[in-house]
Amino acid sequence: MPLFxxxxxxxxxxxxxxxxxxxxxxxxxxxxxxxxxxxxxxPGIERDHLPPDLLQRVDSLVGLPCDMAMLNALSLEIRRQLxxxxxxxxxxKGSEPGRVRVSFEVSHRDRAFEVSLPRFLYHSDQGFTxxxxxxxxxxxxxxxxxxxxxxxxxxxxFSGITAHLESDxxxxxxxxxxxxxxxxxxxxxxxxxxxxxxxxxxxxRSRWDIAPELTFNIAPALAVSFGTSFTxxxxxxxxxxxxxxxAATFDVNYGHKIxxxxxxxxxxxKYSLRVATRFLGSTYAYARHMISMRYExxxxxxxxxxxxxxxxxxxxxxxxxxxxxxxxSTLRGWDRYDIDPLGGSRVVHNEMTYGYRTSLxxxxxxxDIGMLWQSNRxxxxxxxxxxxxxxxxxxxxxxxxxHDGRIEPVFMAGMNY
Amino acid sequence: xxxxxGAAAASGISITRAFAVSLxxxxxxxxxxxxxxxxxxxxxxxLGGKELERLKDGASVAFLAQLTVTATPNSLMPIARSVARxxxxxxxxxxRFQVTKIGASPESRxxxxxxxxxxxxxxxxxxxxxxxxxxxxxxxxxxxxxxxxEDPRDQLGIIGEPGINLTRLIEIFSRxxxxxxxxxxxxxxxxxxxxxxxxxxxxxxx
Numbered sequence: 126m127p128l129f130x131x132x133x134x135x136x137x138x139x140x141x142x143x144x145x146x147x148x149x150x151x152x153x154x155x156x157x158x159x160x161x162x163x164x165x166x167x168p169g170i171e172r173d174h175l176p177p178d179l180l181q182r183v184d185s186l187v188g189l190p191c192d193m194a195m196l197n198a199l200s201l202e203i204r205r206q207l208x209x210x211x212x213x214x215x216x217x218k219g220s221e222p223g224r225v226r227v228s229f230e231v232s233h234r235d236r237a238f239e240v241s242l243p244r245f246l247y248h249s250d251q252g253f254t255x256x257x258x259x260x261x262x263x264x265x266x267x268x269x270x271x272x273x274x275x276x277x278x279x280x281x282x283f284s285g286i287t288a289h290l291e292s293d294x295x296x297x298x299x300x301x302x303x304x305x306x307x308x309x310x311x312x313x314x315x316x317x318x319x320x321x322x323x324x325x326x327x328x329x330r331s332r333w334d335i336a337p338e339l340t341f342n343i344a345p346a347l348a349v350s351f352g353t354s355f356t357x358x359x360x361x362x363x364x365x366x367x368x369x370x371x372a373a374t375f376d377v378n379y380g381h382k383i384x385x386x387x388x389x390x391x392x393x394x395k396y397s398l399r400v401a402t403r404f405l406g407s408t409y410a411y412a413r414h415m416i417s418m419r420y421e422x423x424x425x426x427x428x429x430x431x432x433x434x435x436x437x438x439x440x441x442x443x444x445x446x447x448x449x450x451x452x453x454s455t456l457r458g459w460d461r462y463d464i465d466p467l468g469g470s471r472v473v474h475n476e477m478t479y480g481y482r483t484s485l486x487x488x489x490x491x492x493d494i495g496m497l498w499q500s501n502r503x504x505x506x507x508x509x510x511x512x513x514x515x516x517x518x519x520x521x522x523x524x525x526x527x528h529d530g531r532i533e534p535v536f537m538a539g540m541n542y
Numbered sequence: 543x544x545x546x547x548g549a550a551a552a553s554g555i556s557i558t559r560a561f562a563v564s565l566x567x568x569x570x571x572x573x574x575x576x577x578x579x580x581x582x583x584x585x586x587x588x589l590g591g592k593e594l595e596r597l598k599d600g601a602s603v604a605f606l607a608q609l610t611v612t613a614t615p616n617s618l619m620p621i622a623r624s625v626a627r628x629x630x631x632x633x634x635x636x637x638r639f640q641v642t643k644i645g646a647s648p649e650s651r652x653x654x655x656x657x658x659x660x661x662x663x664x665x666x667x668x669x670x671x672x673x674x675x676x677x678x679x680x681x682x683x684x685x686x687x688x689x690x691x692e693d694p695r696d697q698l699g700i701i702g703e704p705g706i707n708l709t710r711l712i713e714i715f716s717r718x719x720x721x722x723x724x725x726x727x728x729x730x731x732x733x734x735x736x737x738x739x740x741x742x743x744x745x746x747x748x
Contacts, residue, residue: 151602151629151692156640156655193602193631216600216634225600225634242706257708540706 152193160191163219165227167203176206177345185384191216191225200229208262209233246453246539250460251276254453254539267291273309277452280317280444280461280468283332285309301340303352308333316466324467326444327365329358338374350376354399358443370443371405374398388424393417399446411440415448428480428487438470438500448472450497450507453542457493458509458524458535469497471504486516491524572685572730572738578671579738581609581687586667588726589630589659593691597632597639604629604644604692607670611677612684615729621683622676628666641665677735684731691725 165183172180182199186192193214200212209231217226238261245255258271269289276282285308292302309332321328338352356370375398383390399413415436422429434455436448447468451461455474474495480487491511498504513522522537571582593603604627611622627644633655639662640655654665670687677683 150627150644151604151631151642154629154640154642154644154651154653155600155602155631156633157600157631160635191600193600213596214599214601218634222635240708242708 152197155191155193157191157216157225158193160219160223160225162187162189162191163224163226165229167229167231169231170207177342179203179206181345186227191227196227203229203231207231208267242540244539244541246277246537246542248277248453249536251282254278265292273307278449280447280449280466281314282312283309283445284312299342301342303338303340305336305338306334314462314466316462320466325441326467327358327368328361329368329443330361331359332445333357336374346379346381348378350374350378353405355405356443356445358445368408368443369406370401370409370446371407372399372401373405374400388422390423391419391421393419401440401442401446409441409443411438411442411446413438413442413446426482428478428482428489430476430478430480432476434472434474436472442470444468448497450474450495453537453539455493456495456507456509456526457491457511457522457537458526458533459507460526464497464507465499470500471498472496480515486514489513489515489522491522493524572733574674574738575671577674579674579677580668580671581685582664583667584664587660587663588689589663594659597630600632600634602629602631605666606688606690606692607666608686608688609670609672610686610688611672612686612729613678613681615684615731617684621678622672624670624672626666626670628669630662630666643669674735679735682732682734684729685733687726687728687730689726 165187167175175183179202182202186195186199196214200214203209204212211232213230215228215230217228219225238259240257240259243256243258245253247253254275254277256271256273256275258269261268261270267290269287269291271287271289272285273287274282274284287308288306290302290304311330311332313328318328334354334356336352336354338350340348340350342348352374354370354372354374356372358368358370360366360368377394377396379392379394381392383392395415395417397413397415401407401409401411403410413436415434417432417434419430419432421431438447444467447470449461449468450456450472451459451464454476456464472495474493476491476493478489478491480489489512491513493509493511494506496504496506508527509524510527511522511524513520518540520537520539520542523534524537525532525534571584573580573582588605589597597603607626607628609624610620612620629642629644631640632638633640636656638655639657639659640653641657641662642651642653643666645651652669657665
């Protein structure tokens with residue numbers, strides 16, 4: 126039944142995607158593309174009230190040919206970031222022949238509540254992972270309530286509810302406040318249960334977390350976040366009872382897009398630190414460092430992407446903060462429980478992808494290489510190869526772990542994965 | 543002579559209008575151009591309302607046109623079908639229309655520009671063709687002409703980086719064709735291949 130629903134959803138959304146391709150093709154053939162954009166305005170909105178990245182995008186189009194596909198993408202971005210119901214672009218004659226003025230007419234939402242399916246995944250070994258979210262907007266604040274069942278990110282499958290408050294999500298101000306709440310029930314594989322005996326790691330049946338965070342947008346490409354995270358786990362062992370993981374968090378996010386010329390490039394980087402300390406009342410004491418870097422280049426029909434992650438934990442962290450390889454994005458095709466049923470305290474992973482864009486979508490080939498280990502044990506280097514196909518936010522892929530000459534492919538289908 | 547639909551009007555014609563357009567069945571003519579069957583609707587206008595407004599604002603408007611051959615007037619099983627996609631835009635400075643017939647690949651696109659409103663519409667209909675070999679030679683058939691505007695605002699925003707917006711998806715699937723969205727459907731016939739008026743071949747087009 127879930128597989129049938131997945132196929133139905135993909136069919137319906139693929140049909141809508143086909144229509145979007147038609148709309149995109151229509152934009153690309155617009156006769157006004159030969160004119161130069163003289164100015165861009167959004168009536169009713171002051172320039173100063175636009176988010177910095179949006180303002181940068183608006184300004185970057187002035188003086189360029191009137192690319193309707195680009196203007197359409199910008200109108201969607203204005204709608205997304207400023208939470209309008211519709212944003213429609215209008216062209217008018219400029220001050221001299223060959224120049225046009227662009228104005229974006231906006232209409233406000235007639236409802237402040239939306240339900241969405243942000244992502245889902247079917248993995249032939251792990252089953253389904255998915256989220257459903259309800260968003261409500263009030264003033265500059267966004268409230269999100271979600272239902273989650275995730276068998277992809279951690280050693281255990283966790284299912285439950287989430288709530289999230291984000292102040293001024295449009296990034297119009299340099300400081301943003303977020304408050305997250307999660308309440309999950311956990312399901313464990315027998316391999317993890319067996320391996321956990323005598324390891325000192327606690328198998329918990331439930332987990333809830335509350336995490337306030339402040340983000341400072343230092344520059345259009347750079348944001349720094351400070352926060353805390355208070356997590357309580359309820360052990361399956363009645364003698365242990367509940368344990369707290371109270372941590373201070375620090376994140377640095379960098380994202381830069383290089384446009385112009387024949388090649389479009391994007392560089393993203395993230396460093397995150399979680400320090401759980403008894404000073405905050407935590408049962409656990411550890412420091413978890415993680416760094417990730419992604420480089421992507423597109424030229425013509427070709428795409429090349431490389432993502433590197435590395436992480437280290439000093440001290441003893443609970444399961445939910447330990448590293449895992451063998452997911453939908455790391456060492457694809459490998460069974461995470463074959464790699465390490467307890468997860469690891471050290472990780473290094475690299476993913477390289479080559480894509481070729483066709484009229485139907487993007488065909489991809491990927492190569493994953495990574496190591497997961499404990500600080501006091503030897504590490505094993507593992508590899509996997511695979512092929513995939515992407516259409517918009519949807520993907521299908523077949524991944525094969527490279528080990529001992531055996532070929533055991535794993536199939537994955539998902540959205541926003 | 544069934545080439546002029548007026549003669550066939552009494553035999554059975556149905557027209558659906560989801561948006562007010564001046565569509566008169568007697569305006570439809572069917573003829574052969576070499577090996578291609580073409581229709582023409584010289585006094586038919588499908589540009590109006592929001593679509594024309596959007597064009598005059600400089601936006602692109604896409605139309606999906608379909609010509610279907612069926613054995614009976616309301617048959618759901620087509621004998622043959624021809625589908626064409628057209629992208630229209632309006633030159634802000636020259637105040638003339640441009641039409642692009644969108645093919646499977648960018649190389650197969652055909653574009654004409656500097657057209658009046660009526661000429662742009664005629665070009666779309668003239669470029670909707672059916673191969674003669676697809677038509678039944680031993681029995682009568684009906685032709686169904688279907689034209690609708692694609693509304694990008696309906697689709698864009700459902701799927702994107704934030705995922706699938708279920709609220710908008712339900713909203714769109716739970717309502718009929720929007721009153722402001724153009725859609726016209728015409729069924730005409732019966733026709734016989736031998737009765738259709740043959741014109742002098744003008745060379746393969748469409």
